[in-house]
Amino acid sequence: MISPSRCINLLFASILLLTLSAQAQTAKLPNVTILATGGTIAGTGSTSTTTVGYTAATIGVQTLIRAVPELAKVANVTGEQVFQIASENMGNEHWLTLGKRVNVLLAQDNVDGIVITHGTDTLEETAYFLNLVVKSRKPVVLVGAMRPSTALSADGPINLYNAVILAGSPEAVGKGVLVAMGDQIHAARDVSKTNTSTPDAFKTTELGMLGYFQGNRAFFYHQTIRKHTLETEFDIGALTSLPQVDIAYGYANVGPVVVNALVAAGAKGVIHAGVGDGSLAAKVLPALTAARAKGVVIVRASRVGQGILARNGEANDDALDFVAADTLNPQKARILLMLALTKTTSTREIQRMFYTY
Numbered sequence: 244m245i246s247p248s249r250c251i252n253l254l255f256a257s258i259l260l261l262t263l264s265a266q267a268q269t270a271k272l273p274n275v276t277i278l279a280t281g282g283t284i285a286g287t288g289s290t291s292t293t294t295v296g297y298t299a300a301t302i303g304v305q306t307l308i309r310a311v312p313e314l315a316k317v318a319n320v321t322g323e324q325v326f327q328i329a330s331e332n333m334g335n336e337h338w339l340t341l342g343k344r345v346n347v348l349l350a351q352d353n354v355d356g357i358v359i360t361h362g363t364d365t366l367e368e369t370a371y372f373l374n375l376v377v378k379s380r381k382p383v384v385l386v387g388a389m390r391p392s393t394a395l396s397a398d399g400p401i402n403l404y405n406a407v408i409l410a411g412s413p414e415a416v417g418k419g420v421l422v423a424m425g426d427q428i429h430a431a432r433d434v435s436k437t438n439t440s441t442p443d444a445f446k447t448t449e450l451g452m453l454g455y456f457q458g459n460r461a462f463f464y465h466q467t468i469r470k471h472t473l474e475t476e477f478d479i480g481a482l483t484s485l486p487q488v489d490i491a492y493g494y495a496n497v498g499p500v501v502v503n504a505l506v507a508a509g510a511k512g513v514i515h516a517g518v519g520d521g522s523l524a525a526k527v528l529p530a531l532t533a534a535r536a537k538g539v540v541i542v543r544a545s546r547v548g549q550g551i552l553a554r555n556g557e558a559n560d561d562a563l564d565f566v567a568a569d570t571l572n573p574q575k576a577r578i579l580l581m582l583a584l585t586k587t588t589s590t591r592e593i594q595r596m597f598y599t600y
Contacts, residue, residue, distance in 0.1 A: 272411070273318050273319070273410070273412075274318065274321075274354055274411075275319070275356050276323065277358045277403075277407070278348075278358070279324050279326075279327070280359060280360060280369075281329060281361075283387060283389065283399070285300050285303070285306075285399075286299040286301055286391035290393075293391065293393065293394065295440060297393070304324045304360070317407055318408075318411045323344075326341075329362050330362025330365040330387075331364045338369060341373070342377065343479060345377055346376075346377060346379065349381045349383075355382075355410075358406045359383065359384070359386070360403065363387040363444065365574075366387050366422065368575065369385060371578050372578050374471045375472075375600060376479045376582070377420060377472045380472065382411075382415035384415070385406075385431070386422070387402065389442045398425070398442045405456040405461075409456070412461045414463055418466050419467055419471035419472055420472070428452060428453045428463065430452075432467055435448070448549060449549045449550070453466060453467075470600055477585065485582070486512065486584040487509050487510050487512075488511060488512035488581045489505040489510045490515075490577055491505060491514070492516045493522070493524065497524050497526060499526060499529065499530030502515075502534060511538075511540065512542065512580045514544050514576045515541060515544065517544065517546065520545060521544060521545045521567070522558070538588070540580060540588065542565070542568050542597075543558060543560065544573040546573065550570070551570055552568045552570070554567035554594070579596060579597060579600060583596050
């Protein structure tokens, strides 16, 4: 017969072994920091069937984490509330703050990856900005939701779960900033929001997504070859602001009013989101030419959403001293031009950057 004291000792030993085993399992998990910025993923509606007309950015990061207890099985998760805004209000100052915080965290040995929760309206823009300024090979994953947290069909929890898996995945290291939405993995440079309200809104329609989530794993099938993160020449460490760059939209009967107003308001660069292959209407071309003569950098982009913007195609870019946007959509061309203008005003150099990033 085992004595009572021996039974107690065995019980304590078992508890100790279980505790050590749990600690060992936790130690093996990746350390992922969630930076919350607001958006629909943190939004609430008046009823469980409210999927439009809800209020974005109402719940905090700790509530988001508690709502998905399964996160504890795939990573050691910590959270920070960086902003609490709807993403249509995302500004250059937010990007600089976020980018600097990401770089500080990724420089720490106890951070293996970062997830950024974000509103979907400008998620693709924030992702591309970070893709150009993050100085680490560690994964950075942006995630959002098309339906608020209170909806019957809320997509935020599974998107967040997948994003944490991706941020802690060795396979994601060195692949640039990623977007995790709808069980798919997308590259920051090429993904766009393509629908106003459905859960499958995020697509890389032409160049293709990078992979899928399935069975609690991330599977990659492609990767971008455009330079990103550590390979870029952009450093925001000392920046407190970004140059003003605006977008002028092309359409039938377009005139010079918008371009002239942007230049008068102090724009250092203008993205012309032209029709077709970035065509320049006869009424707007003189305004763009005059803006360039004043030192404003003009980038021809297209409102179409797919295809290469051909240099010297619909306009003689060499003669006009304009820049062609390559495959970047207007909103992403704006981001690259802002960062380019922190380095140079040479259109030759800026064109090189558009073909590089």
